Amino acid sequence: MAAVENVCCPCEFSGSRRLNKSVAVPEETALAPAIVPDVNSRTVAKAAAGPAYIVLAGISFSHFLNDTMQSLIASVYPILKDNYALDFAQIGLITLAFQFTASLLQPVVGHFTDKKAQPFSLAIGMSSTFFGLLLLSVARQYTVILIAAALVGLGSAVFHPESARIARLASGGRFGFAQSVFQLGGSFGTSMGPVLAALIVVPFGQPSIAWFSTIAFLAIIILWRIGQWYKPQITTRKAAPVDPHPEAPSQRRVMVALAVLVALLFSKQLYVSSLSSYYIFYLIDRFGVSTQAAQIYLFIFLAANAIGAFLGGPLGDRFGRKIVIWFSILGALPFTLALPYAGLHAGAVLTMCIGLIISSTTSSIIVFAQELVPHRFGMISGVFFGVAFGIGGLGAAVLGKVADHTGIAFVYQVCSFLPAIGLLAVFLPKMPRAGR
Secondary structure, three states: OEEEEEEOOHHHHHHOHHHOEEEEEOHHHHHOOOOOOOOOHHHHHHHOHHHHHHHHHHHHHHHHHHHHHHHHHHHOHHHHHHHHOOOHHHHHHHHHHHHHHHHHHHHHHHHHHHHOOOOOHHHHHHHHHHHHHHHHHHOOOHHHHHHHHHHHHHHHHHHHHHHHHHHHHOOOOOHHHHHHHHHHHHHHHHHHHHHHHHHHHHHHOHHHHHHHHHHHHHHHHHHHHHHHHHHHHOOOOOOOOOOOOOOOOOHHHHHHHHHHHHHHHHHHHHHHHHHHHHHHHHHHHHHOOOHHHHHHHHHHHHHHHHHHHHHHHHHHHHHOHHHHHHHHHHOOHHHHHHHHHOOHHHHHHHHHHHHHHHOOHHHHHHHHHHHHOOOOHHHHHHHHHHHHHHHHHHHHHHHHHHHHHHOHHHHHHHHOOHHHHHHHHHHOOOOOHHHO
């Protein structure tokens, strides 16, 4: 035992001499370092602001490269359809093979990295995309095309959960903004696929897809460098239990809210998938435009989608995520209902409005879910990114089958009602002020 003499409280000294006496303290307690949680958290955050924003830019650019390669697959559908006489159902199965791989594995990857972070898994996962593109460029059989698409999906499964965690780590506390910057890279990457396909793949054919493996190689180098930054940030200590906020929703309401957020993501992603997978065919069938012209119209929608994804996060930080979710889902409904009846140029304006509004919900949905289940960021990111990919793939396959039997125009008439699912947002709980 160690004795500590004359322990007193200066503010109460004159009022109570009983405090001025020896106190017996265990020796291990006297020698142990004092633990003061989070005293310097703001100082550390400020000190790390510069490097964190550099990392945030790097992970966003990597997302841009990753999704550029992913969107390339959908953009070359017309070439694959003509070369191998595929129907819409087979086109949908390619999307399913590509996206279902990511859907199945992303929650698993997220759960695993929550327990044990893997700083270099991003670079390793990108190598799957690298080989998938090379295989797709030389594929001559439908089965090989499916395998190549699945390999690209596998790379995405590894990339998204851990990269979303890195984006949050580099946020400096501005979680919505960080998620929007991260989403911005992916959305612009998605929009670049049709343009690059029109400029490179259409003129030079399927073998030119191999050229895009250089993008994957560049992404591997960047992600390896980010892994070197990320490795020292990893702590092996178990996080101390956090007392729930007194205004936090109950466990039952959390589960209901997660189900609602998945449903909202369903309505958003299925509609976006219907445009990204079949809008080119819709324009060719209805208006008789060329493949290259149709890809430019698709680029307009996807570019608007990218801008909306960036704006949604900061708006959620400012006004609350629930408000942004309400606006972005239901706000697109009048435009989606009008699209099947619009002309070519009016349709381009409508798709631009739809992309701006409907994509602004993605960041708010993901951050809302992360705040509902703190300390499980990898798993939650994997589940929601995985659901997005899975819904897109499954929806594309179903819509392709419907289009074969009823026509592509009927598909867009049905899909125009999807944003009405946004009414389920009424069941989302009110979050504590700090986690709006």
